[in-house]
Amino acid sequence: xxGVSQSPSNKVTEKGKDxxxxxxxxxxxxALYWYRQSLGQGxxxxxxxxxxxxxxxxxxxxxxxxxxxxxGSVSTLTIQRTQQEDSAVYLCASSRHRxxxxxxxxxxxxxxxx
Amino acid sequence: AQxxxxxxxxxxxxxxxxxxxxxxxxxxxxxxxxxWYKQPPSRQMILVIRQEAYKxxxxxxxxxxxxxxxxxxxxxxxxxxxxxxxxxxYFCAFMKPPQGGSEKLVFGKGTKLTxxx
Numbered sequence: 001x002x003g004v005s006q007s008p009s010n011k012v013t014e015k016g017k018d019x020x021x022x023x024x025x026x027x028x029x030x031a032l033y034w035y036r037q038s039l040g041q042g043x044x045x046x047x048x049x050x051x052x053x054x055x056x057x058x059x060x061x062x063x064x065x066x067x068x069x070x071x072g073s074v075s076t077l078t079i080q081r082t083q084q085e086d087s088a089v090y091l092c093a094s095s096r097h098r099x100x101x102x103x104x105x106x107x108x109x110x111x112x113x114x
Numbered sequence: 115a116q117x118x119x120x121x122x123x124x125x126x127x128x129x130x131x132x133x134x135x136x137x138x139x140x141x142x143x144x145x146x147x148x149x150w151y152k153q154p155p156s157r158q159m160i161l162v163i164r165q166e167a168y169k170x171x172x173x174x175x176x177x178x179x180x181x182x183x184x185x186x187x188x189x190x191x192x193x194x195x196x197x198x199x200x201x202x203x204y205f206c207a208f209m210k211p212p213q214g215g216s217e218k219l220v221f222g223k224g225t226k227l228t229x230x231x
Contacts, residue, residue, distance in 0.1 A: 033218065
Protein backbone atom coordinates (compact mmCIF):
# COMPACT_ATOMS: atom_id res chain seq x y z
CA UNK A 1 0.00 0.00 0.00
CA UNK A 2 0.89 3.66 -0.14
CA GLY A 3 1.66 3.94 3.53
CA VAL A 4 1.57 2.08 6.83
CA SER A 5 -2.03 1.36 7.72
CA GLN A 6 -3.25 0.69 11.25
CA SER A 7 -6.65 -0.40 12.43
CA PRO A 8 -8.73 0.42 14.26
CA SER A 9 -7.95 4.11 14.52
CA ASN A 10 -9.55 4.26 17.95
CA LYS A 11 -10.58 1.51 20.32
CA VAL A 12 -12.43 1.72 23.61
CA THR A 13 -12.49 -1.46 25.65
CA GLU A 14 -13.51 -2.54 29.10
CA LYS A 15 -10.91 -3.47 31.65
CA GLY A 16 -10.16 -7.18 31.51
CA LYS A 17 -11.08 -7.64 27.85
CA ASP A 18 -8.60 -8.69 25.15
CA UNK A 19 -7.83 -6.43 22.19
CA UNK A 20 -6.10 -6.90 18.85
CA UNK A 21 -4.42 -4.08 17.00
CA UNK A 22 -3.50 -4.49 13.36
CA UNK A 23 -0.65 -3.08 11.30
CA UNK A 24 -0.34 -3.33 7.53
CA UNK A 25 3.17 -2.20 6.54
CA UNK A 26 4.28 -0.71 3.27
CA UNK A 27 4.47 -3.44 0.63
CA UNK A 28 7.94 -4.94 0.43
CA UNK A 29 9.10 -3.62 3.80
CA UNK A 30 10.68 -6.47 5.72
CA ALA A 31 11.25 -4.66 9.03
CA LEU A 32 8.30 -3.80 11.28
CA TYR A 33 8.19 -2.11 14.69
CA TRP A 34 5.61 -1.46 17.38
CA TYR A 35 5.89 1.51 19.74
CA ARG A 36 3.64 2.76 22.53
CA GLN A 37 3.04 6.44 23.18
CA SER A 38 1.61 7.18 26.60
CA LEU A 39 0.62 10.62 27.83
CA GLY A 40 3.74 12.38 29.04
CA GLN A 41 5.94 9.33 28.44
CA GLY A 42 7.13 9.80 24.90
CA UNK A 43 7.44 6.75 22.70
CA UNK A 44 8.53 3.38 24.02
CA UNK A 45 9.75 0.54 21.83
CA UNK A 46 7.75 -2.66 22.15
CA UNK A 47 8.90 -5.19 19.55
CA UNK A 48 10.79 -5.47 16.26
CA UNK A 49 10.13 -7.94 13.46
CA UNK A 50 12.42 -8.90 10.62
CA UNK A 51 10.27 -10.89 8.27
CA UNK A 52 8.13 -13.14 10.46
CA UNK A 53 10.63 -13.46 13.29
CA UNK A 54 11.03 -11.11 16.24
CA UNK A 55 14.70 -10.76 17.18
CA UNK A 56 13.93 -8.04 19.71
CA UNK A 57 10.93 -8.33 22.04
CA UNK A 58 12.63 -6.50 24.87
CA UNK A 59 10.06 -3.70 25.10
CA UNK A 60 6.95 -5.80 25.71
CA UNK A 61 5.90 -4.66 29.20
CA UNK A 62 4.35 -7.90 30.43
CA UNK A 63 3.26 -11.36 29.32
CA UNK A 64 -0.18 -9.91 28.60
CA UNK A 65 1.36 -8.39 25.48
CA UNK A 66 2.16 -10.48 22.41
CA UNK A 67 2.62 -9.87 18.73
CA UNK A 68 2.89 -11.88 15.58
CA UNK A 69 3.57 -11.27 11.95
CA UNK A 70 2.47 -13.53 9.14
CA UNK A 71 3.54 -13.74 5.52
CA GLY A 72 6.19 -11.12 6.17
CA SER A 73 3.44 -8.55 6.03
CA VAL A 74 0.55 -7.87 8.43
CA SER A 75 1.27 -7.78 12.14
CA THR A 76 -1.11 -8.05 15.07
CA LEU A 77 -0.41 -6.78 18.58
CA THR A 78 -2.58 -8.50 21.17
CA ILE A 79 -3.14 -7.24 24.70
CA GLN A 80 -4.86 -9.72 27.02
CA ARG A 81 -6.82 -8.77 30.12
CA THR A 82 -6.41 -5.06 29.44
CA GLN A 83 -5.67 -2.68 32.31
CA GLN A 84 -6.19 1.06 32.52
CA GLU A 85 -2.45 1.66 32.30
CA ASP A 86 -2.53 0.09 28.83
CA SER A 87 -4.37 3.17 27.56
CA ALA A 88 -2.07 4.78 25.00
CA VAL A 89 -1.49 5.31 21.31
CA TYR A 90 0.09 2.27 19.70
CA LEU A 91 2.21 3.14 16.68
CA CYS A 92 3.48 0.80 14.01
CA ALA A 93 6.39 1.54 11.66
CA SER A 94 8.06 -0.28 8.81
CA SER A 95 11.29 0.08 6.89
CA ARG A 96 12.46 -1.37 3.61
CA HIS A 97 14.97 -3.85 4.95
CA ARG A 98 17.22 -4.58 7.83
CA UNK A 99 19.76 -1.84 8.20
CA UNK A 100 17.67 0.77 6.42
CA UNK A 101 17.26 3.50 8.98
CA UNK A 102 14.26 5.34 7.55
CA UNK A 103 11.14 4.11 9.31
CA UNK A 104 7.67 5.05 8.06
CA UNK A 105 4.97 5.30 10.69
CA UNK A 106 1.25 4.68 10.63
CA UNK A 107 -1.27 6.97 12.29
CA UNK A 108 -1.57 4.74 15.30
CA UNK A 109 -4.39 3.18 17.28
CA UNK A 110 -5.60 5.11 20.30
CA UNK A 111 -6.57 2.54 22.92
CA UNK A 112 -8.70 3.60 25.85
CA UNK A 113 -9.37 1.11 28.64
CA UNK A 114 -12.35 2.03 30.80
CA ALA B 115 21.38 1.97 27.74
CA GLN B 116 20.92 4.96 25.52
CA UNK B 117 18.87 7.93 26.70
CA UNK B 118 17.59 10.98 24.85
CA UNK B 119 16.69 14.22 26.63
CA UNK B 120 14.66 17.09 25.27
CA UNK B 121 14.73 19.84 27.86
CA UNK B 122 12.08 22.10 26.31
CA UNK B 123 8.57 20.66 26.78
CA UNK B 124 7.00 23.57 24.88
CA UNK B 125 8.18 26.35 22.61
CA UNK B 126 6.56 28.99 20.47
CA UNK B 127 7.78 31.11 17.58
CA UNK B 128 6.36 33.76 15.31
CA UNK B 129 5.71 32.87 11.70
CA UNK B 130 8.78 33.49 9.47
CA UNK B 131 11.17 33.52 12.42
CA UNK B 132 13.80 30.93 13.35
CA UNK B 133 13.58 28.52 16.27
CA UNK B 134 16.01 25.97 17.68
CA UNK B 135 14.93 22.81 19.51
CA UNK B 136 17.44 21.16 21.84
CA UNK B 137 18.33 17.49 22.23
CA UNK B 138 21.06 15.75 24.17
CA UNK B 139 21.73 12.04 24.34
CA UNK B 140 23.87 9.60 26.21
CA UNK B 141 25.63 6.64 24.62
CA UNK B 142 28.91 4.77 24.74
CA UNK B 143 28.65 3.92 21.04
CA UNK B 144 30.93 5.61 18.55
CA UNK B 145 28.76 5.06 15.51
CA UNK B 146 25.01 5.68 15.53
CA UNK B 147 22.16 7.58 13.90
CA UNK B 148 20.17 10.56 15.12
CA UNK B 149 16.77 11.70 13.92
CA TRP B 150 14.20 14.41 14.32
CA TYR B 151 10.58 13.35 13.83
CA LYS B 152 7.55 15.61 13.58
CA GLN B 153 4.15 14.49 14.91
CA PRO B 154 1.24 16.72 13.88
CA PRO B 155 -2.24 16.29 15.43
CA SER B 156 -2.91 13.51 12.91
CA ARG B 157 -0.54 11.40 15.09
CA GLN B 158 1.54 10.20 12.13
CA MET B 159 5.27 10.50 12.81
CA ILE B 160 7.12 12.09 9.91
CA LEU B 161 10.89 11.99 9.51
CA VAL B 162 12.26 15.54 9.33
CA ILE B 163 15.99 14.97 9.20
CA ARG B 164 18.60 12.27 9.84
CA GLN B 165 22.27 12.45 10.82
CA GLU B 166 24.90 9.71 10.77
CA ALA B 167 27.36 10.15 13.63
CA TYR B 168 30.38 9.36 11.46
CA LYS B 169 29.59 12.32 9.19
CA UNK B 170 31.01 15.60 10.43
CA UNK B 171 28.87 17.70 8.12
CA UNK B 172 25.57 18.78 9.62
CA UNK B 173 22.49 17.50 7.77
CA UNK B 174 20.19 19.98 6.05
CA UNK B 175 16.73 19.52 4.52
CA UNK B 176 15.32 22.73 3.06
CA UNK B 177 14.32 24.94 6.05
CA UNK B 178 15.47 22.32 8.58
CA UNK B 179 19.07 21.93 9.70
CA UNK B 180 20.86 20.38 12.64
CA UNK B 181 23.79 21.34 14.81
CA UNK B 182 25.46 18.03 15.65
CA UNK B 183 28.11 18.24 18.36
CA UNK B 184 29.39 14.70 18.83
CA UNK B 185 31.74 15.38 21.71
CA UNK B 186 29.02 17.22 23.60
CA UNK B 187 26.40 14.62 22.58
CA UNK B 188 24.12 17.38 21.38
CA UNK B 189 21.81 17.36 18.38
CA UNK B 190 19.69 20.50 17.99
CA UNK B 191 17.17 21.23 15.25
CA UNK B 192 16.92 24.67 13.65
CA UNK B 193 13.77 25.58 11.76
CA UNK B 194 14.17 28.66 9.58
CA UNK B 195 11.34 30.77 8.17
CA UNK B 196 8.82 29.01 10.44
CA UNK B 197 5.44 28.22 8.90
CA UNK B 198 2.07 27.57 10.51
CA UNK B 199 2.29 23.99 9.26
CA UNK B 200 5.37 23.43 11.40
CA UNK B 201 3.14 23.42 14.48
CA UNK B 202 3.56 19.91 15.92
CA UNK B 203 5.33 17.77 18.49
CA TYR B 204 8.98 17.24 17.62
CA PHE B 205 10.82 14.15 18.81
CA CYS B 206 14.55 13.58 18.85
CA ALA B 207 15.54 9.92 18.44
CA PHE B 208 18.64 7.74 18.58
CA MET B 209 19.43 4.45 16.88
CA LYS B 210 22.45 2.19 17.25
CA PRO B 211 23.87 0.82 14.01
CA PRO B 212 21.50 -1.91 12.79
CA GLN B 213 23.11 -5.15 13.84
CA GLY B 214 22.50 -8.10 16.08
CA GLY B 215 18.73 -7.74 15.90
CA SER B 216 18.53 -4.47 17.79
CA GLU B 217 17.15 -1.75 15.52
CA LYS B 218 14.90 0.21 17.79
CA LEU B 219 14.57 3.98 17.98
CA VAL B 220 15.02 5.54 21.41
CA PHE B 221 12.96 8.72 21.65
CA GLY B 222 13.04 11.81 23.80
CA LYS B 223 9.81 12.99 25.40
CA GLY B 224 9.22 15.61 22.76
CA THR B 225 8.91 19.37 22.37
CA LYS B 226 5.56 20.90 21.50
CA LEU B 227 6.18 23.68 18.99
CA THR B 228 3.56 26.29 18.21
CA UNK B 229 4.01 28.69 15.32
CA UNK B 230 1.98 31.85 15.83
CA UNK B 231 0.66 33.97 12.96
